[in-house]
Amino acid sequence: MTSRTPEPAIERAPSGTHPAGADLTTADGVRDAAAALDAADALAGCRDLFVPADAPAAGVPVTAYLDGNSLGRPLRATEARLHDLVRGAWGTGLIRSWDDQWMALPYRLGDRLGAVCLGAAAGQTVIGDSTTVMLYKLLHAALTRQRTASDGRRVELVLDRENFPTDRYVAATLADALGAELVWIDPDPAAGVTVEQVRAAVGDRTAVVLLSHVAYKSAWLADLPAITAAVHDAGALVLWDLCHSAGVVEEDLDEHDVDLAVGCSYKFLNGGPGAPAFGYVAARLQRELTSPITGWMGHAEPFTMGPDYAAGHGMRRFVSGTPAVLGMAGIEDAVDLIDDVGLAAVRAKARSLGEFVVAAVDGLLSRHGVRVVSPRDPALRGAHVTIGHPRSRDLYRQLWGEGIVPDFREPDGIRLGLAPLSTSYAEVAVALTRIDELLG
Ligand SMILES: Cc1ncc(COP(=O)(O)O)c(C=O)c1O
Numbered sequence: 001m002t003s004r005t006p007e008p009a010i011e012r013a014p015s016g017t018h019p020a021g022a023d024l025t026t027a028d029g030v031r032d033a034a035a036a037l038d039a040a041d042a043l044a045g046c047r048d049l050f051v052p053a054d055a056p057a058a059g060v061p062v063t064a065y066l067d068g069n070s071l072g073r074p075l076r077a078t079e080a081r082l083h084d085l086v087r088g089a090w091g092t093g094l095i096r097s098w099d100d101q102w103m104a105l106p107y108r109l110g111d112r113l114g115a116v117c118l119g120a121a122a123g124q125t126v127i128g129d130s131t132t133v134m135l136y137k138l139l140h141a142a143l144t145r146q147r148t149a150s151d152g153r154r155v156e157l158v159l160d161r162e163n164f165p166t167d168r169y170v171a172a173t174l175a176d177a178l179g180a181e182l183v184w185i186d187p188d189p190a191a192g193v194t195v196e197q198v199r200a201a202v203g204d205r206t207a208v209v210l211l212s213h214v215a216y217k218s219a220w221l222a223d224l225p226a227i228t229a230a231v232h233d234a235g236a237l238v239l240w241d242l243c244h245s246a247g248v249v250e251e252d253l254d255e256h257d258v259d260l261a262v263g264c265s266y267k268f269l270n271g272g273p274g275a276p277a278f279g280y281v282a283a284r285l286q287r288e289l290t291s292p293i294t295g296w297m298g299h300a301e302p303f304t305m306g307p308d309y310a311a312g313h314g315m316r317r318f319v320s321g322t323p324a325v326l327g328m329a330g331i332e333d334a335v336d337l338i339d340d341v342g343l344a345a346v347r348a349k350a351r352s353l354g355e356f357v358v359a360a361v362d363g364l365l366s367r368h369g370v371r372v373v374s375p376r377d378p379a380l381r382g383a384h385v386t387i388g389h390p391r392s393r394d395l396y397r398q399l400w401g402e403g404i405v406p407d408f409r410e411p412d413g414i415r416l417g418l419a420p421l422s423t424s425y426a427e428v429a430v431a432l433t434r435i436d437e438l439l440g
């Protein structure tokens with residue numbers, strides 16, 4: 001049995017019931033249970049901090065938003081922050097605001113994100129680029145360093161076939177460009193990517209292992225500490241994609257000696273569409289890694305504008321161009337909120353929401369042939385639950401038309417994203433009881 005990141009056990013309700021005693025075999029029972037769970041939810045009040053999703057002006061009002069793991073909802077504070085930014089630092093501060101605040105923003109906000117969500121000490125996290133570009137830069141830097149440090153022996157890049165397309169595509173392109181070889185892991189359908197699989201895949205030719213902490217389709221939560229240790233035992237570096245875990249799963253990057261990580265900020269970090277990614281590089285590695293995109297903002301002294309590139313100190317060397325200042329506004333508010341309520345409370349609610357989904361699917365939907373695709377054990381699952389049914393694609397289209405918004409993922413998965421700060425149990429009940437009606 002694979003060991004996993006230890007998380008406190010939570011009381012398991014018998015299948016078909018949750019909370020204890022509720023009858024989840026009927027739609028009314030699911031709704032009643034949801035109401036009881038919402039009433040007892042310490043984070044319930046956080047929902048009011050978000051811009052209402054059911055405003056009629058937005059077309060069909062959204063009555064259940066279960067896609068916060070694709071695009072998080074905006075906080076009201078961000079609306080105000082953006083307004084102030086346009087009127088203030090941008091509108092009247094103008095170019096002076098680069099010196100006063102914006103040049104430092106990617107590092108200041110990176111440090112704060114690192115402290116609140118990533119378990120990263122200051123000086124190791126920076127905000128910038130898209131996840132795809134940040135991934136390209138860090139993976140390129142890591143592959144190059146490993147090959148050089150091993151006199152050309154370490155050329156293998158290990159990754160899994162269920163990783164997000166961007167990760168697979170970037171890895172394949174870099175392998176071609178740098179002469180690296182891809183080594184594929186097929187995740188165990190009953191366990192995700194396991195430490196045993198990683199141990200079997202790595203060796204003295206391995207340069208880097210690229211994995212997601214939470215798998216984007218299945219939600220399997222990888223055993224980050226054990227896998228990181230196994231990668232290090234083989235003398236390789238690990239790069240974790242934290243897109244589906246940042247802001248909702250407690251990360252301890254420093255404690256577990258993680259080398260590199262990337263993640264996006266528009267999911268559980270509520271940065272908004274196209275908000276910049278973050279990159280983490282352990283302090284011990286920074287001087288040994290060189291970004292392949294040597295833009296002026298990564299230069300040690302950008303405003304000397306000299307003839308040659310000289311990499312900046314610390315995380316500056318991983319920055320390329322002008323930071324996306326507007327795109328960082330939402331991240332700042334989400335990090336503030338997570339800091340206020342505590343990431344442990346966010347994670348606990350994610351687990352509980354997931355438990356409710358699993359129990360309600362068992363109780364109400366299994367009779368229609370709906371199955372739980374994601375792991376059933378909350379300690380092994382991120383903050384979404386994917387359910388499977390042959391009619392998923394049609395169901396998803398129908399639900400979207402009605403303002404019930406989950407996601408669809410091939411081949412037959414409805415992905416229910418559970419953003420603990422903005423998702424209510426009632427929203428879960430709305431979606432699942434409607435699926436029950438549609439399949440009934
Ligand atoms: C696991 C994972 N990695 C990478 C990405 C891609 O990020 P981006 O589109 O911001 O480059 C996403 C989501 O889009 C993702 O879920």
Ligand SMILES: Nc1c(O)cccc1C(=O)C[C@H](N)C(=O)O
Nearest residue numbers: 069070071164216217243244274
């Ligand atoms: N990044 C996205 C986008 O620009 C448009 C629509 C969806 C997305 C997503 O985030 C997809 C997401 N990463 C996923 O896990 O499926």
